[in-house]
Amino acid sequence: MRPRAGEKLADDTLAAAHGLPIHVRSVECLGNCKRRLSAAMLRDGCWSYVFGDLKPDSAADLITGAQLFANATDGLIPWRGRPDSLKRGLVARIPPLSITKDLT
């Protein structure tokens, strides 16, 4: 079936990011088969996030989350104000390499 759900979500998110300091890129596979439609959110030097169980129309939620992330002073996506889909859909977060280098 075309467009696939992931393509629609990627296209809509790209369109919604227009004019914002948010970069959108589609990738082939996030290795997250068990949680279906997925997206990752990254910010330089910050924790990275993976979200699953998204819907083809989740673009606005992703942009809302990305803006919260971009404006966060502690480098974490705040829970307050985060769209429900990005609460329930949290698959994992990964620390930045910088903080993982302290220990031997």
Added chain:
Amino acid sequence: MRPRAGEKLADDTLAAAHGLPIHVRSVECLGNCKRRLSAAMLRDGCWSYVFGDLKPDSAADLITGAQLFANATDGLIPWRGRPDSLKRGLVARIPPLSITKDLT
């Protein structure tokens, strides 16, 4: 119950990494409640990986995976030779920020 499973896995992995070019760090939370005992694997400029459903005695598997990752010329953990726990337990992989910057 002490030590908790995560503490044991972290301690064992740290010990097993001794003398290897592998850095081990414990973090409070990978946000991956649904897949229980978890670990993330990062390499500078490469995809990051999250594994779940690990066991308290998975340290050797993590070190094997980390060594495969460290030696990979394409920056990906190869499937061949990867311990079963790191095949079945793959939760997600996240691309490096560098490759996500190409698109607007």
